[in-house]
Amino acid sequence: MSLLDTPLWEVVKGSFAAEVWDKIAPAVFETLYMTAIASLITLVFGLALGILLTVTNPDGLLPLKMFYNLSGWLINILRSLPQMVMIILMIPVARVLFGKSYGTNPCMVAIAACCIPMYARIVESSILEISKGKIEAAKSMGSTNTQIIVRVLLPETLPSLIRGFTVAIIAVLSMTALAGMFGAGGVGDIAVRFGYQRFQHDVLFAAVYVLIALVQIIQFCGNFASKRIIKKRNLI
């Protein structure tokens, strides 16, 4: 069904038809798969990079000016590339890693390259907000640097790390849709192929519902988790 020849209401009704959902169901799974794996990669590497950035900060636990400047510089370069440019740029890298430049897995390279630096910056800014007094108290009780990271920095920033991660997952999701244009599959691919190229607006609408629902669920879970922790500590 197209908006060109069918009234809006009919298209909306048509977007709930079983055959439309049969078409997009595999794409939804592809999107979920890409989002889950890419978010996990973002979480692990972004967290590690963010912690390294704060620890090697000139005022940090283990000042390493060279490393700090170098990684800060690298992050800024990666952050300055628009998502689409990053996807195109990562095509040869994906070819080296996976042997092909299209498909779900290769596109995750580009998604990770875009979202890891972003989450690293979020982690960094969260950790930098911790009062120095707490870190000094931990030091004067005999904590090693690793213990300070695991026992003080992470638990203290957990609520904001979770909120930041929610933002990161949604960024990953939106990027999977963009990657759909470059052969990654998923809901974005559906939107382009059916909604844009074939004017099948009912399919496009269905894809939009899925994206809206996914973002709502992700945001709800993130808010719920961070609020629970904050409430337990009575910070609000």
Add this chain to the structure above:
Amino acid sequence: MSDVVLEVSGVSRTYYDDKKNAVEALRDIGLTVSRGEFVTFIGSSGCGKTTLLRLIAGLDEPQSGKLLLYGMEISGANPNRGYVVQQGGLFPWLSVWDNIAYGLKVRGQYRKHKADVAKYVRLIGLEGFEKSFPHQISGGMAQRVAIARALINEPELLLLDEPMGALDSFTRADIQDKLLELHRESGATMLLVTHDVDEAIFLSDRIFIMTPRPGKIKHILRVSIPHPRHRGGVDFFSLRRDILEQLELASAMPQPEYKI
């Protein structure tokens, strides 16, 4: 009382602000503290008393001079120098029990010394609050937890940076009593930074009066009033007057207006 725990000689520390102006926080500080002593540093803000305490804690380094703990040079923070800050030092995600046990846990001695945690909970009078979180207890209780958390590591020195600065005067008196009890009980050498003259007299064996710009020790006063000290006693007040004069806070007596 004769063996020296801490020896500070010729210590200077200058900070530079954003405009590269030098702020001389400490100039040529020298002092010794004996085992089991309770020593107080008093002075107006900016006299370097907190800087001195941070140097002793190993959280900062002097530009010149030496700080020796039992003859060994102090470098870096160490649990043998417990450090308590004015407020907000507790970990909000840990219960009272876990806050106190933190030092034992990070040094892998929790299993062996679990009874110590219970002992300190009892000493600070917080039985029944072990499972409470820092936000669920009062500011005074939180400071008692902070002190217990430092004492459980059995430090040679307990460094107290205005631990009662943010409390009301009733709670403050209560913690002062507790602190004396803990001092007696643990035998730890305690160094307190404060700007409260009464607190200094009530607690200390010796009072170091400091003056700002540059931070220097102006005068050392021995308090020989026997414990328990009466906060309203005559000897208390005469000492108070001496300190206020040293701090140049006692207002001058009005001069008679007539001449011969």
